[in-house]
Amino acid sequence: MNIKTVALSFAFIIAIANFEGADLKLTELNTSKPIVTFIDDDCTTLFLTNLEPICADKNIKITLSWITSKTGQPGYGGVTYMTLDQLNQVAEKGYEIVSHTDQHNHLNIETDAELEADMKISHDILKANGFNADVIVYPFGLEGTYAEKLRTKNAASKYYKYGVDCLIGGDNPKPIDNYCVYRQSTETLGIDGLKDVVDQCQANNSWLIFLTHSGGECFDAKKVSELIDYIKLKGIDIMTFGEAEKIKCNALDFNNCNAPVYRIIYNQEDMDIPIKNYAINKETIVECAFAVPDCENQAGVMKVYRGGNHFSYALFYSLIYGNGNVYKRNWDDYALVPAWDTWEKIGV
Numbered sequence: 001m002n003i004k005t006v007a008l009s010f011a012f013i014i015a016i017a018n019f020e021g022a023d024l025k026l027t028e029l030n031t032s033k034p035i036v037t038f039i040d041d042d043c044t045t046l047f048l049t050n051l052e053p054i055c056a057d058k059n060i061k062i063t064l065s066w067i068t069s070k071t072g073q074p075g076y077g078g079v080t081y082m083t084l085d086q087l088n089q090v091a092e093k094g095y096e097i098v099s100h101t102d103q104h105n106h107l108n109i110e111t112d113a114e115l116e117a118d119m120k121i122s123h124d125i126l127k128a129n130g131f132n133a134d135v136i137v138y139p140f141g142l143e144g145t146y147a148e149k150l151r152t153k154n155a156a157s158k159y160y161k162y163g164v165d166c167l168i169g170g171d172n173p174k175p176i177d178n179y180c181v182y183r184q185s186t187e188t189l190g191i192d193g194l195k196d197v198v199d200q201c202q203a204n205n206s207w208l209i210f211l212t213h214s215g216g217e218c219f220d221a222k223k224v225s226e227l228i229d230y231i232k233l234k235g236i237d238i239m240t241f242g243e244a245e246k247i248k249c250n251a252l253d254f255n256n257c258n259a260p261v262y263r264i265i266y267n268q269e270d271m272d273i274p275i276k277n278y279a280i281n282k283e284t285i286v287e288c289a290f291a292v293p294d295c296e297n298q299a300g301v302m303k304v305y306r307g308g309n310h311f312s313y314a315l316f317y318s319l320i321y322g323n324g325n326v327y328k329r330n331w332d333d334y335a336l337v338p339a340w341d342t343w344e345k346i347g348v
């Protein structure tokens with residue numbers, strides 16, 4: 001069983017289960033075509049002079065990430081951030097506006113309260129203005145130690161469906177890590193290197209997201225223009241994040257789940273809690289964003305089924321950064337001390 005089959009059968013199992021009240025998003029996996037998205041960071045007025053004419057000329061629409069506290073303000077190097085009027089005009093033309101936080105800080109060194117505010121304030125402002133409030137683009141990328149990254153992802157998941165990185169480039173493998181969507185900078189590779197990544201996206205039928213800074217000194221209009229031409233020459237569609245997400249998102253969006261599908265994030269101890277902690281006659285989804293020692297140190301998703309008559313089991317799907325293996329263990333209800341037995345690999 002490959003990852004796609006796992007995801008599809010997993011989605012099917014969820015679809016037939018009675019998850020009353022669960023906000024599950026089921027999407028037919030579309031691996032039939034590659035898609036490229038451009039996200040231009042910071043929303044300075046230089047977008048209007050440096051990049052918008054290129055987009056108009058080539059008839060493409062891109063996504064812009066907006067730092068809400070800087071709206072209309074002067075910035076470093078003599079740039080000015082777009083006013084709300086300018087952002088509305090840009091949005092009316094079909095460009096998409098998403099979050100780039102409220103303050104544009106290094107998120108890994110913010111206090112918990114600052115991080116929470118940065119996520120919430122920008123989300124609420126985007127929503128109030130009718131922009132796409134489902135996507136956060138992390139300033140400087142998803143930075144820090146493993147624990148710091150998890151803290152950022154956790155904070156983002158309270159308000160957004162996706163968090164976009166820029167420290168990991170290349171195209172996005174399936175399934176996508178919703179809170180670490182990869183993005184390839186157009187600034188760190190030459191045009192040949194960028195074309196190679198486009199080729200890779202086409203070969204993988206994947207989703208490739210490019211980063212630009214139209215307000216930055218290193219913005220290279222000629223290179224970006226040539227890159228867009230190359231993508232079009234290859235017959236690859238260029239879409240905004242929101243358009244592409246509808247096609248390229250995971251078959252099952254775990255992060256949209258609410259009761260009675262339980263999310264238990266980043267807590268290794270919870271993997272082995274007794275079966276009585278799970279809802280009876282239900283399947284519960286547990287995100288395991290850590291290395292699971294008994295499953296080849298992979299991260300992934302655990303599905304626990306608690307039956308009504310002693311029969312319960314758990315499946316573990318190594319998904320995120322993982323090797324795609326599937327493991328199973330049973331709940332031994334007849335033991336002197338009822339407990340989970342050991343994980344066994346049952347497929348790939």
Ligand SMILES: [Zn+2]
Pocket residue numbers: 041042100104139140
């Ligand atoms: Zn930025």
